[in-house]
Amino acid sequence: xxxxxxxxxxxxxxxxxxxxxxxxxxxxxxxxxxxxxxxxxxxxxxxxxxxxxxxxxxxxxxxxxxxxxxxxxxxxxxxxxxxxxxxxxx
Amino acid sequence: xxxxxxxxxxxxxxxxxxxxxxxxxxxxxxxxxxxxxxxxxxxxxxxxxxxxxxxxxxxxxxxxxxxxxxxxxxxxxxxxxxxxxxxxxxxxxxxxxxxxxxxxxxxxxxxxxxxxxxxxxxxxxxxxxxxxxxxxxxxxxxxxxxxxxxxxxxxxxxxxxxxxxxxxxxxxxxxxxxxxxxxxxxxxxxxxxxxxxxxxxxxxxxxxxxxxxxxxxxxxxxxxxxxxxxxxxxxxxxxxxxxxxxxxxxxxxxxxxxxxxxxxxxxxxxxxxxxxxxxxxxxxxxxxxxxxxxxxxxxxxxxxxxxxxxxxxxxxxxxxxxxxxxxxxxxxxxxxxxxxxxxxxxxxxxxxxxxxxxxxxxxxxxxxxxxxxxxxxxxxxxxxxxxxxxxxxxxxxxxxxxxxxxxxxxxxxxxxxxxxxxxxxxxxxxxxxxxxxxxxxxxxxxxxxxxxxx
Numbered sequence: 001x002x003x004x005x006x007x008x009x010x011x012x013x014x015x016x017x018x019x020x021x022x023x024x025x026x027x028x029x030x031x032x033x034x035x036x037x038x039x040x041x042x043x044x045x046x047x048x049x050x051x052x053x054x055x056x057x058x059x060x061x062x063x064x065x066x067x068x069x070x071x072x073x074x075x076x077x078x079x080x081x082x083x084x085x086x087x088x089x090x
Numbered sequence: 091x092x093x094x095x096x097x098x099x100x101x102x103x104x105x106x107x108x109x110x111x112x113x114x115x116x117x118x119x120x121x122x123x124x125x126x127x128x129x130x131x132x133x134x135x136x137x138x139x140x141x142x143x144x145x146x147x148x149x150x151x152x153x154x155x156x157x158x159x160x161x162x163x164x165x166x167x168x169x170x171x172x173x174x175x176x177x178x179x180x181x182x183x184x185x186x187x188x189x190x191x192x193x194x195x196x197x198x199x200x201x202x203x204x205x206x207x208x209x210x211x212x213x214x215x216x217x218x219x220x221x222x223x224x225x226x227x228x229x230x231x232x233x234x235x236x237x238x239x240x241x242x243x244x245x246x247x248x249x250x251x252x253x254x255x256x257x258x259x260x261x262x263x264x265x266x267x268x269x270x271x272x273x274x275x276x277x278x279x280x281x282x283x284x285x286x287x288x289x290x291x292x293x294x295x296x297x298x299x300x301x302x303x304x305x306x307x308x309x310x311x312x313x314x315x316x317x318x319x320x321x322x323x324x325x326x327x328x329x330x331x332x333x334x335x336x337x338x339x340x341x342x343x344x345x346x347x348x349x350x351x352x353x354x355x356x357x358x359x360x361x362x363x364x365x366x367x368x369x370x371x372x373x374x375x376x377x378x379x380x381x382x383x384x385x386x387x388x389x390x391x392x393x394x395x396x397x398x399x400x401x402x403x404x405x406x407x408x409x410x411x412x413x414x415x416x417x418x419x420x421x422x423x424x425x426x427x428x429x430x431x432x433x434x435x436x437x438x439x440x441x442x443x444x445x446x447x448x449x450x451x452x453x454x455x456x457x458x459x460x461x462x463x464x465x466x467x468x469x470x471x472x473x474x475x476x477x478x479x480x481x482x483x484x485x486x487x488x489x490x491x492x493x494x495x496x497x498x499x500x501x502x503x504x505x506x507x508x509x510x511x512x513x514x515x516x517x518x519x520x521x522x523x524x525x526x527x528x529x530x531x532x533x534x535x536x537x538x539x540x541x542x543x544x
Contacts, residue, residue, distance in 0.1 A: 005097055035093070044098075046097050080157035083157040086091065086348045087341045
């Protein structure tokens with residue numbers, strides 16, 4: 001399984017999760033875990049997703065999510081999980 | 091499993107504290123390109139570099155996307171041209187021809203610099219190496235992306251003072267050849283003692299003869315991240331300060347290791363080393379000087395600066411070696427002046443002098459770097475500055491280097507603007523007393539006593 005982390009940060013509003021999930025579903029990307037908080041009115045979410053079954057290559061998904069973020073007015077970033085594993089686990 | 095806190099920490103480093111991979115450098119051996127005919131040699135070089143490094147830039151961009159971390163530079167280093175051109179080059183112009191070929195290769199594959207217009211002359215110069223050194227001013231004038239270096243000494247061989255003297259003159263000549271652009275040619279030339287074979291950083295990168303056919307070396311950086319960590323240890327004792335820097339260096343290096351492995355697999359070129367140097371850029375917050383002042387100095391150059399730098403350098407190494415088994419290159423803290431806003435401010439405030447910088451080079455990763463001096467400084471005085479720095483390297487068994495720019499037509503109190511990553515620098519005063527007779531002696535300084543370890 002090729003796991004990736006999606007982070008979404010921005011001003012809270014209706015439907016952020018819905019739109020991100022819908023976009024992932026269209027690309028056949030399965031969500032494994034979601035954690036989310038609101039900090040000082042700011043929406044802060046992390047998703048762990050499985051990229052193995054994705055219809056699109058990694059770089060394209062990354063660009064599309066970034067664009068989606070721009071249209072909603074939040075910041076969306078897709079990263080392979082290894083950068084976090086390497087940095088925080090020995 | 092990875093948690094939100096850890097994800098945020100990593101992304102904060104990247105987005106707010108300028109964590110980046112400073113360079114992916116492919117080292118390419120040109121030994122199999124050697125030919126006695128200069129045109130065939132240039133063709134061979136062009137073909138080899140543009141084939142091996144064809145996908146470097148694209149691969150770098152893919153990795154950036156995959157991990158969401160910027161990779162600032164993609165570069166190439168090659169076998170010292172002093173060796174490669176030995177049988178084909180009979181004049182300086184022949185060597186300049188190779189320099190132009192390297193420049194074309196760099197443009198073709200889209201890298202920002204190509205290093206290796208170099209000669210290793212720590213004990214003596216061959217005829218070809220002397221020609222290469224003499225061709226440096228012309229080569230630096232006629233090319234844009236080629237970087238040049240000369241190794242003039244080592245702990246094992248001593249210091250080649252004939253070469254040091256010659257290089258004093260070459261630096262002056264390079265400065266005057268590029269005087270319309272504030273002597274920028276000198277910013278692409280560095281003179282070394284104990285140069286490593288696997289350094290990925292410019293201007294001193296070359297692909298040593300001890301290396302394999304092609305290799306990936308990665309330089310990581312992140313002074314902003316380290317500064318932030320030091321800030322969190324404000325008021326704590328040295329033990330805790332060191333622990334904090336070490337942990338941060340570990341995290342930074344792990345990212346570099348990840349990128350290096352990934353690039354190596356994608357390009358099908360073996361992974362060489364991680365260079366965990368902290369390298370500043372002119373961007374605000376990306377400064378080594380800020381790390382030092384954060385430790386409790388009013389300005390860089392104040393008493394205590396050398397000790398603070400020693401701590402920083404050593405902890406970066408300690409954290410780094412825990413994170414990767416293959417650490418090499420220069421690995422430590424760079425202290426260039428023009429590329430670091432905090433250093434520039436310290437010079438302008440009168441806190442930092444050339445002499446203090448020299449002391450700092452005893453404990454930092456390299457040496458006197460990107461320092462602008464008056465254009466009227468004599469070639470022999472420059473040779474004297476180089477000799478001092480080489481002696482520090484030779485005796486302390488460390489790499490030292492000098493990248494100094496005598497800015498033609500400018501004097502103390504004026505500024506010089508190099509632009510981009512090279513930044514700007516105030517012209518620093520140089521000790522006015524002469525060392526002419528010392529430099530004129532010629533010959534070689536013998537290797538120090540502790541070189542006899544057999």
